[in-house]
Amino acid sequence: MTAGSKPLVRAAMAPEVFELLFDETRMQRLGSIATVPPRFLIDPATDRDGRVEDTEVLLTSWGAPRLDADLLDEMPRLRAVIHAAGSVQDLVSDALWDRSITVTSCADANAVPVAEYTFATIILSFKRAFVHVRQPVSDKGSWGQLLSEPRYGSIERTVGIVGFSRIGRRVVQMLQQLDGVRVLVADPFVDPAAVAAAGASLVPLPELLERVDVLSLHAPALPSTRRMIGRTQLAALRDGATVINTARGWLLDHDALLAECASGRLDAVLDVTDPEPLPADSLLHQLPNVAITPHIAGSMGTEVRRLADHALRDLTDFVAGREPEGIVRQHELEMSA
Numbered sequence: 001m002t003a004g005s006k007p008l009v010r011a012a013m014a015p016e017v018f019e020l021l022f023d024e025t026r027m028q029r030l031g032s033i034a035t036v037p038p039r040f041l042i043d044p045a046t047d048r049d050g051r052v053e054d055t056e057v058l059l060t061s062w063g064a065p066r067l068d069a070d071l072l073d074e075m076p077r078l079r080a081v082i083h084a085a086g087s088v089q090d091l092v093s094d095a096l097w098d099r100s101i102t103v104t105s106c107a108d109a110n111a112v113p114v115a116e117y118t119f120a121t122i123i124l125s126f127k128r129a130f131v132h133v134r135q136p137v138s139d140k141g142s143w144g145q146l147l148s149e150p151r152y153g154s155i156e157r158t159v160g161i162v163g164f165s166r167i168g169r170r171v172v173q174m175l176q177q178l179d180g181v182r183v184l185v186a187d188p189f190v191d192p193a194a195v196a197a198a199g200a201s202l203v204p205l206p207e208l209l210e211r212v213d214v215l216s217l218h219a220p221a222l223p224s225t226r227r228m229i230g231r232t233q234l235a236a237l238r239d240g241a242t243v244i245n246t247a248r249g250w251l252l253d254h255d256a257l258l259a260e261c262a263s264g265r266l267d268a269v270l271d272v273t274d275p276e277p278l279p280a281d282s283l284l285h286q287l288p289n290v291a292i293t294p295h296i297a298g299s300m301g302t303e304v305r306r307l308a309d310h311a312l313r314d315l316t317d318f319v320a321g322r323e324p325e326g327i328v329r330q331h332e333l334e335m336s337a
Contacts, residue, residue, distance in 0.1 A: 007056035007079065007319060009034035011041045014063025020301070021061060021084055021308040029312055033319055044071045053077065057318070059311060061085045069095035080318050084311040086110040086298070088328055089221075097330045102318060104326040106310040108166055110299050115170035117297035118246050121269050122159060122175070122214050125242040130269055130291035158182045160212035162205065162229070163219030163247065164190040164198075171216060172198045184208045187219075209236040214244065221248035231256040234266065242267040246297040249274030258283055261290050271297045 009030065011018055018041055022030065030036060034057060042052055044065055055075045058067075061084040065071060072078065072095055080102040083091060088105050096103065124130060159175055161168045164187040175183050176199045183200035186208045195202040209215070215237060219225045230253040234243070237260075245252050249272045260266040267289040270278075277294060284290050299307055314324035 005319070006033065006035045008037060008054050008077075009057040009059060009315070010037065010039070010052060010055045011059040011061075012044050012064045013041075013059070013061035013084070015041065017062045017304075020304045021311075023305070026305065026308050026312065030315075033312065033315055044074060056080070057082060057315065059084060059315075060091060061307070064091055066093060067091060067096050068093045072096065072099060072101075080104070080315075082311045082314050082318070082324075083326075083328075084304075084307045089333060092328075092330075092333070102324070103328045104311075104314040104318075104324045105328050106307040106314075106326055108326060109306040109310040111166040111170055112306060113299050113303050114167045114246050114297045115174060117271065118167070118171050118216055118218075118244060119174040121244050121246075122171075122216060123178070125214055125244065125267065125269060126154075126157060128242075128267060128289075131267060131289050134291065135288035154213070155180045156182070157214070158184060158212045159214045159216065160208040161185045161200065162208070162215065162217050162251075163187055164195055164202075165218045165220065165247075167246070168216075168218035169194075169198055171218065172200045175199070184211060205233070206236065209233055210238075212241060213238065214242045216244040217247045217251050219247060219251055221250040226250055227253040229253065231259075234260045237266060239265050240267075242269065244269045245273075246271045248272055249276050254278075254282075254284065258287075261287050264289065269293075271295055 039051070044052060052075055054077060056077050057080045058075065058078060059082050067081065078101055081091070081096070081104070083103065083105045086105060086107040088103060092103060157180060159181060161172055161183060164185050168185070172183050172185065175181055185195045185200045185202050186205040187202070190202065192202045217229065219228065228251055234256050243257065243266060252274070254274060257268055261268055262283070269291045271293045272295055273292065278284060278292060285292065310326060314326045317324040
């Protein structure tokens, strides 16, 4: 394939995901960039024996198989994988990197709704709104007592962001709109100047935990981050703090969280859990100060078309011989989702 030519492209993803991502308008755009064969949506695990050997670019998303050596052997002309979703951890393999195939991700586009959800959740947590949805106050006297309860509002609040990721960075920037909110970031790999430029202060995790009213998790799921917020870390939080997790359930020790929330000392809002979904008999479901949503922070409905648009931009750059905006490098996966 030469720069500027139209490569032959196929898609590997769940059919229902494809229907959401690529409407008629986006398919027309795809056809203007690449050659779209009649057998466009495929399952590489079953479409073998030379039926996909002419594939030069593979569009993937949720439901795509892992691209191991056996599957890649069926696509000897493959030069790029454009992933119309976030993390590529479950997609890539050593064989993919060994063949110098370009890999891109639309994680930046998927960061938008997650950051919006997190920002809204932080604001609502300042007034413990989720607690009152679960346990409404119907007594007038009890309602009046809330006015002087320090746990329900303050003109000076501190939010802690663990992980200055794509999403974490967006949340920090959004929080600058709020009056009286200080933002602290804990991330051992980030440039302090970048954190300062976004309007936050970089501090070690132990210091952050002691100072925040809201703790929001945005670190990747890596062996080194498994249960990074455990009993010791949760115990370091102030009484009345809220823990928000929109990243991965992997990061949080749920048994330790249960103990802290059951005591009434901490609140929690969990969009992700470990395991996921959380078993129906989990005691976390029963606590009025724990709100659990079913992994809805990320792209849903027509929001996913942001991912398609990002993928089409990456494909355009690749065809033109430019480095795609969403390019993923192997060494970066050691520190990202």
